[in-house]
Each structure stands twice: as structure tokens, then as C-alpha cells.
Amino acid sequence: MAGPMFEVYSIVYKQGKKQVVQGSYRRNRARIERLIKKDPQADYYLALAHLEARNRQWDRAQAAIGSALELEPLCAEAQLLLAQVLEAKNELQPSNDAYQSVLNCHPDFSRGYREYARYLMTHSDSLRLAQNLLLRSLELDPKDALAHTLLAEVYLLQSHTRQALLHLELAAHYHExxxxxxxxxxxxxxxxxxxxxxxxxxxxxxxxxxxxxxxxxxxxxxxxxxxxxxxxxxxxxxxx
Structure with a gap:
């Protein structure tokens, strides 16, 4: 099964306007680092962390997440990304603890439930718990195509093909x-x-x-x- 689903986080903010980060990895990194130097914000560090994670630079990603959390200790996006990066580094127990911390701190964060469910499907036999987490995720965000896809996977593993196909149809309707x-x-x-x-x-x-x-x-x-x-x-x- 696939590893963490790193969301596209390519929009950074400068003077109240959105700028889409485009171009090569080095150019993007240099651009974000200039923004951080001028005005260190958690959003900028998160953009850098996502860029590093998408390029499998796990230690750099984790360092950027740490900087974001110093500025905003309860930032849900940063906490989730930390759990994902730890998982990608195969630090599974710290990753599991980090996912649980995300849900404890942010009980209404739908992607936290979805990603912890995917983690459990990948690294454990806790299929029923994963199913419950996905149902909670979809209760919070019924249009999350990835959660529908993962739930379809759970139902297929349980030989509930009709339910799996239903959630695949919903995922196809909502995916981006x-x-x-x-x-x-x-x-x-x-x-x-x-x-x-x-x-x-x-x-x-x-x-x-x-x-x-x-x-x-x-x-x-x-x-x-x-x-x-x-x-x-x-x-x-x-x-x-």
C-alpha cells in the first residue's frame, strides 16, 4: 500500500496576496527561503516542508515543520505533516503517536482521521479501527475523494464489493x-x-x-x- 498522501501545499502568502510556487525544486526552495528571511511565518515554513517532503528530503522537511510548530504549536497542518514525515522515515511508533496527537488536539480535522486510517491500513491489522476513522473523516468532510477511496479499499478487503463500488463512484464524483x-x-x-x-x-x-x-x-x-x-x-x- 502507498505511503503518506502529501497534499499539494504550493501556495504561499506575501503581502496578503497568493503566490503559486512554480518551477524547479531549487528555485522553489530559494523563493520560499527568501520569504522566510523577510517575514518568518508558519505558512512559509509549511510550504517549505511540503516542498521538501514531495522531494523526499525528510530531514529538511522535519526541520521546517519544527520551525512552523515553534511559531504555531497547535497548527493542525504542521502536526499532521510531522506524523506523515515520521512515517515516511519508517519511525513508526513516533509516527503513530503523532497521528493520535493530531486527533486529540483537533477532533474535527477530517484529514487527520483519513491519514491515520491509511497509516493503520498500511502498518497494522486494525482494519475495523481504520474503517471507523474513515467514517468519521467522511462525516466531517463528505466530499473527500481520498477517504471514499480508502473506505472502498476497506470494504473490498472485507468482501463487501457492492459497498466498495459505491464509494468508488462517490470518489470519482468528488476527486480533484x-x-x-x-x-x-x-x-x-x-x-x-x-x-x-x-x-x-x-x-x-x-x-x-x-x-x-x-x-x-x-x-x-x-x-x-x-x-x-x-x-x-x-x-x-x-x-x-
């Missing part, structure tokens, strides 16, 4: 084009041996993140399961 949404949805279709649907999801994921090695590997796996000429030409076009 996150590549990991398409990846996890593709995994579910592969488990149900619906390889055409899996291929469609992976195609969409590659459009968003064409250099993602994991998605390309999943594509090759789907290719082994189907001999459809239509998808063979698609894979050749994508250079898989």
Missing part, C-alpha cells in the same frame, strides 16, 4: 485530480480484475505525474494482465 487518488483507484480495479478501468486510472495519473516510477510500474503490471491492442498502443505512446 490527485495522482495518488488515481493510483489507489487503479489498485482496487486491479484487485477486482477490471484491468481496463485500472489502465484508465493510471493513464490519468501519468498525465498529472509523467515521471512517477511507481505509476509506470503499475502500468507494466496491468499490461501483463491484458493483451488488449488498444492499451498496447497506449503504453507504447507513453513509453512504458
Amino acid at each position: 485530480g490527485q495522482p495518488f487518488y488515481h493510483q489507489r483507484t487503479a489498485n482496487l480495479f486491479m484487485k477486482m480484475e477490471q484491468y481496463d478501468e485500472a489502465a484508465k486510472q493510471l493513464k490519468l495519473a501519468l498525465r498529472i505525474d509523467p515521471k512517477n516510477k511507481l505509476i509506470r510500474s503499475q502500468f507494466r503490471q496491468v499490461l501483463k494482465e491484458t493483451n488488449s491492442p488498444r492499451f498496447s498502443s497506449l503504453w507504447k505512446r507513453w513509453g512504458i
Whole structure:
């Protein structure tokens, strides 16, 4: 199963206006560091932490989170990101404790429930607890496509295929084009041996993140399961 779902956090604030951080990793980092030097804010440190996390610079990400928490000790976004980074570093017990701390401090933070549920699905056998956390997450945010996708995964593991398909439909209605949404949805279709649907999801994921090695590997796996000429030409076009 996939690791932490790092949300896109590319908007930083300067003089009350939004600036979208674009360009290379080094250019983005330099831009955010200049903003921090002029006016250190928790939001800037969080933008830096997300940038470092997306580039798998875990220690740098954790340092930036620490700076954000010094400025805003109860910042839900920073606390959640810390739990995710610790998980990515395979520091599982501290990560588990951090996820629980997020929920204790922020009982109405829907993404906290969703991400802790995903953590439990990945690193434990606590499927029922994960299910309850996802239901709570969706109670707080019924339009969270990723939570619907994870709940569909839980139901599929419990052999409740009809309920799984229902939540996949809801996820498809609400999703906002996150590549990991398409990846996890593709995994579910592969488990149900619906390889055409899996291929469609992976195609969409590659459009968003064409250099993602994991998605390309999943594509090759789907290719082994189907001999459809239509998808063979698609894979050749994508250079898989």
C-alpha cells in the first residue's frame, strides 16, 4: 500500500496576496527561503516542508515543520505533516503517536482521521479501527475523494464489493485530480480484475505525474494482465 498522501501545499502568502510556487525544486526552495528571511511565518515554513517532503528530503522537511510548530504549536497542518514525515522515515511508533496527537488536539480535522486510517491500513491489522476513522473523516468532510477511496479499499478487503463500488463512484464524483487518488483507484480495479478501468486510472495519473516510477510500474503490471491492442498502443505512446 502507498505511503503518506502529501497534499499539494504550493501556495504561499506575501503581502496578503497568493503566490503559486512554480518551477524547479531549487528555485522553489530559494523563493520560499527568501520569504522566510523577510517575514518568518508558519505558512512559509509549511510550504517549505511540503516542498521538501514531495522531494523526499525528510530531514529538511522535519526541520521546517519544527520551525512552523515553534511559531504555531497547535497548527493542525504542521502536526499532521510531522506524523506523515515520521512515517515516511519508517519511525513508526513516533509516527503513530503523532497521528493520535493530531486527533486529540483537533477532533474535527477530517484529514487527520483519513491519514491515520491509511497509516493503520498500511502498518497494522486494525482494519475495523481504520474503517471507523474513515467514517468519521467522511462525516466531517463528505466530499473527500481520498477517504471514499480508502473506505472502498476497506470494504473490498472485507468482501463487501457492492459497498466498495459505491464509494468508488462517490470518489470519482468528488476527486480533484490527485495522482495518488488515481493510483489507489487503479489498485482496487486491479484487485477486482477490471484491468481496463485500472489502465484508465493510471493513464490519468501519468498525465498529472509523467515521471512517477511507481505509476509506470503499475502500468507494466496491468499490461501483463491484458493483451488488449488498444492499451498496447497506449503504453507504447507513453513509453512504458
